Amino acid sequence: MQSSQARIDSAAKAARAASRRLALLPRAEKDAALHAMANALEAASDRVVAANDQDVERGARAGMPESLQDRLRLTPQRVVAVADALRDLAALPDPVGDVVRGSTLANGLQIRQVRVPMGVVGMIYESRPNVTVDAAGLGLKSGNAMILRGGSAAADSNAALVDVMRTALSAQGLPADAVQLLDGGREDVGALITARGLVDLVIPRGGADLIRTVVTQATVPVIETGVGNCHVYVDAAADLDMALAIAVNSKTHRPSVCNAAESLLVHQSVARDFLPKVLAELAGAGVLLHTDEAASTAARVAGVSYEPVTDEDWATEHLAMEMSVGVVPSLDAALDHIDRFGTRHTEAIVTGDRRAARRFSAEVDAAVVTVNASTRFTDGGEFGFGAEIGISTQKLHARGPMALQELTSTKWVVEGDGQVRV
Amino acid sequence: MQSSQARIDSAAKAARAASRRLALLPRAEKDAALHAMANALEAASDRVVAANDQDVERGARAGMPESLQDRLRLTPQRVVAVADALRDLAALPDPVGDVVRGSTLANGLQIRQVRVPMGVVGMIYESRPNVTVDAAGLGLKSGNAMILRGGSAAADSNAALVDVMRTALSAQGLPADAVQLLDGGREDVGALITARGLVDLVIPRGGADLIRTVVTQATVPVIETGVGNCHVYVDAAADLDMALAIAVNSKTHRPSVCNAAESLLVHQSVARDFLPKVLAELAGAGVLLHTDEAASTAARVAGVSYEPVTDEDWATEHLAMEMSVGVVPSLDAALDHIDRFGTRHTEAIVTGDRRAARRFSAEVDAAVVTVNASTRFTDGGEFGFGAEIGISTQKLHARGPMALQELTSTKWVVEGDGQVRV
Numbered sequence: 001m002q003s004s005q006a007r008i009d010s011a012a013k014a015a016r017a018a019s020r021r022l023a024l025l026p027r028a029e030k031d032a033a034l035h036a037m038a039n040a041l042e043a044a045s046d047r048v049v050a051a052n053d054q055d056v057e058r059g060a061r062a063g064m065p066e067s068l069q070d071r072l073r074l075t076p077q078r079v080v081a082v083a084d085a086l087r088d089l090a091a092l093p094d095p096v097g098d099v100v101r102g103s104t105l106a107n108g109l110q111i112r113q114v115r116v117p118m119g120v121v122g123m124i125y126e127s128r129p130n131v132t133v134d135a136a137g138l139g140l141k142s143g144n145a146m147i148l149r150g151g152s153a154a155a156d157s158n159a160a161l162v163d164v165m166r167t168a169l170s171a172q173g174l175p176a177d178a179v180q181l182l183d184g185g186r187e188d189v190g191a192l193i194t195a196r197g198l199v200d201l202v203i204p205r206g207g208a209d210l211i212r213t214v215v216t217q218a219t220v221p222v223i224e225t226g227v228g229n230c231h232v233y234v235d236a237a238a239d240l241d242m243a244l245a246i247a248v249n250s251k252t253h254r255p256s257v258c259n260a261a262e263s264l265l266v267h268q269s270v271a272r273d274f275l276p277k278v279l280a281e282l283a284g285a286g287v288l289l290h291t292d293e294a295a296s297t298a299a300r301v302a303g304v305s306y307e308p309v310t311d312e313d314w315a316t317e318h319l320a321m322e323m324s325v326g327v328v329p330s331l332d333a334a335l336d337h338i339d340r341f342g343t344r345h346t347e348a349i350v351t352g353d354r355r356a357a358r359r360f361s362a363e364v365d366a367a368v369v370t371v372n373a374s375t376r377f378t379d380g381g382e383f384g385f386g387a388e389i390g391i392s393t394q395k396l397h398a399r400g401p402m403a404l405q406e407l408t409s410t411k412w413v414v415e416g417d418g419q420v421r422v
Numbered sequence: 423m424q425s426s427q428a429r430i431d432s433a434a435k436a437a438r439a440a441s442r443r444l445a446l447l448p449r450a451e452k453d454a455a456l457h458a459m460a461n462a463l464e465a466a467s468d469r470v471v472a473a474n475d476q477d478v479e480r481g482a483r484a485g486m487p488e489s490l491q492d493r494l495r496l497t498p499q500r501v502v503a504v505a506d507a508l509r510d511l512a513a514l515p516d517p518v519g520d521v522v523r524g525s526t527l528a529n530g531l532q533i534r535q536v537r538v539p540m541g542v543v544g545m546i547y548e549s550r551p552n553v554t555v556d557a558a559g560l561g562l563k564s565g566n567a568m569i570l571r572g573g574s575a576a577a578d579s580n581a582a583l584v585d586v587m588r589t590a591l592s593a594q595g596l597p598a599d600a601v602q603l604l605d606g607g608r609e610d611v612g613a614l615i616t617a618r619g620l621v622d623l624v625i626p627r628g629g630a631d632l633i634r635t636v637v638t639q640a641t642v643p644v645i646e647t648g649v650g651n652c653h654v655y656v657d658a659a660a661d662l663d664m665a666l667a668i669a670v671n672s673k674t675h676r677p678s679v680c681n682a683a684e685s686l687l688v689h690q691s692v693a694r695d696f697l698p699k700v701l702a703e704l705a706g707a708g709v710l711l712h713t714d715e716a717a718s719t720a721a722r723v724a725g726v727s728y729e730p731v732t733d734e735d736w737a738t739e740h741l742a743m744e745m746s747v748g749v750v751p752s753l754d755a756a757l758d759h760i761d762r763f764g765t766r767h768t769e770a771i772v773t774g775d776r777r778a779a780r781r782f783s784a785e786v787d788a789a790v791v792t793v794n795a796s797t798r799f800t801d802g803g804e805f806g807f808g809a810e811i812g813i814s815t816q817k818l819h820a821r822g823p824m825a826l827q828e829l830t831s832t833k834w835v836v837e838g839d840g841q842v843r844v
């Protein structure tokens with residue numbers, strides 16, 4: 001058996017060769033391949049669902065909770081949705097070849113900065129099997145060869161999905177190695193994230209542990225995706241009905257995802273009016289409340305149960321029906337709290353005051369700042385980017401929802417008629 | 423004495439605090455500070471030159487070659503040039519606040535992606551003391567706090583330059599910690615490149631060893647700057663006079679820098695005409711020639727001396743008056759050679775054939791591709807960016823000359839009137 005290093009080297013070299021083909025493909029051929037992959041997945045629905053059954057049964061035997069089993073499960077209907085996501089990608093513009101900027105220099109040289117694919121992109125993820133297809137599709141459309149390393153819980157599903165897509169690529173006359181799936185052990189991850197010169201970018205998508213491991217051990221460039229300890233700040237000048245709707249939606253609409261809010265900060269001048277209402281509504285929706293002293297008083301007024309909030313609560317991304325709630329004396333205090341506990345993902349202010357909105361937008365250091373809108377809008381689909389590959393919480397290269405454009409680099413093309421430096 | 427970790431933590435925290443001020447500074451205040459720094463440097467010229475004398479004398483005693491002593495030396499005239507570079511930066515547009523893209527979503531949300539500073543940027547370099555001032559100026563103009571780690575050869579010069587600039591910042595009412603200089607040992611570098619959460623970006627600029635060390639050991643995001651094994655390819659359809667000028671300029675104009683050419687590839691159909699001329703001119707300029715079999719024959723025809731080229735020569739960035747020269751049977755062979763030996767920095771083709779130019783531009787994977795122009799144009803100043811912080815040879819975030827825009831990240835601002843996800 002090959003070592004991980006040899007296996008990754010060989011996969012990455014095959015990916016590089018494929019990426020050279022992909023980089024030059026015109027949009028029409030990439031879109032045709034996306035449709036071919038979508039059709040092939042639907043045609044192979046029985047096989048994909050059968051493979052997925054193996055994963056779900058294995059999970060059930062190992063005691064996987066029902067909710068996770070449901071996230072893992074592929075039904076014929078869900079296979080159609082996965083295929084449709086590829087068709088949606090085909091309908092999006094191709095970022096490759098876009099001219100980002102350009103000029104004619106004083107010496108007559110014409111320079112232009114043009115979008116080009118990254119080359120070979122590794123993705124390490126723990127999520128549902130639809131991520132496998134989304135990543136393959138985003139990679140193809142942006143001209144990149146993808147090396148995928150999915151979670152072991154979805155191993156059979158991922159193997160079937162990738163096999164179907166590779167066969168479809170070959171049938172289109174394209175290199176199957178544009179999409180590869182790693183099925184080795186943990187050492188494969190180590191080899192992938194240190195394959196300098198062969199892999200252009202690695203994207204970890206999953207829990208905080210996975211991301212930390214990849215970021216600290218990788219020697220190839222990484223885009224960190226996101227832990228989201230997101231806050232909603234209700235300002236002195238907030239419309240309190242709007243604030244109620246935004247706080248509840250940010251927390252409860254889909255609590256398991258990174259753009260869900262984890263903390264609610266309320267300006268003291270509206271705390272007495274606002275807190276009992278919002279705490280009652282949150283508690284009624286099943287949210288466990290961690291409250292500071294003032295919010296605890298309001299909880300007693302509202303007759304809902306609460307636990308005293310700790311610094312650890314403030315710092316925690318619950319990804320569950322739990323929320324930390326506190327009162328702040330000023331916008332500045334809210335900004336300081338967010339700077340201390342936020343994870344630079346998404347931060348929301350509810351206010352009718354222009355100055356407060358402008359200060360919050362300018363001074364909060366986060367990928368996304370929302371004014372009078374739910375934190376849940378930080379999403380590639382919501383922003384109109386199509387399927388997203390993740391949400392970046394780092395500042396380098398991509399920040400916020402990452403999609404096709406974020407999977408590209410650029411190249412300068414300089415055209416002259418004999419210019420030399422003097 | 424504090425540990426490196428404690429020292430870097432404390433420097434980075436001071437830098438973070440400064441960066442929050444810098445991020446909100448209007449352009450006018452930043453430009454005024456750049457002028458104040460420039461004036462202060464000129465006013466302190468005697469002190470700066472005296473400190474620099476210490477460095478140069480120390481170098482001379484340690485046997486530093488004359489050419490390096492000259493690179494290190496600051497004269498009153500050079501101090502003026504360094505100050506003028508800051509004034510040039512003041513004249514450039516401010517990237518912070520630029521709206522990169524934006525739209526109004528179907529639900530009425532207005533979203534816009536706005537340029538913001540990176541925050542805290544570390545720079546590790548070995549170069550001449552003017553880099554210290556350029557980096558401080560680029561950082562200030564782009565709203566970033568800079569933590570600088572210069573080479574020990576320029577320690578006294580850098581200390582004087584940074585002290586003068588910090589005093590000028592304070593006198594402008596700005597935080598001196600916007601520019602900090604590390605003067606500890608190697609452990610400082612290790613602590614800086616692993617200060618996750620405190621440092622947003624590290625840029626190594628120097629030799630291949632420095633860059634490799636930083637890239638493999640860093641856990642904060644890094645932009646790799648460039649080793650440049652650049653090629654000039656003279657196509658079958660080249661204007662041979664133009665090719666001669668471009669080949670000689672690319673090699674000899676300033677051989678010690680990364681955008682100098684290291685290799686010359688000549689299409690076989692023009693080799694007999696072109697090679698004797700170009701080899702004679704290169705040899706006449708003092709270039710040591712490493713030649714393949716066909717080029718060796720031409721060298722004998724031209725009556726110039728040569729050494730047989732090896733694969734190691736082809737792979738070497740000489741940064742000196744040396745060049746590897748060979749004949750290729752086709753454009754495809756040139757592309758393969760460049761793919762094998764190039765470092766993705768700058769690659770040039772000389773050709774009158776549109777198709778060859780288009781293929782070379784599209785298929786060569788490099789930060790910059792030039793058509794009928796010297797490789798020496800890969801330079802922030804030449805591209806009109808003002809002073810550059812380095813030339814990126816990676817694909818993430820920045821590729822090619824890096825200047826003000828490349829020192830920024832972005833933030834999404836989402837404005838609504840109560841929108842929630844449904």
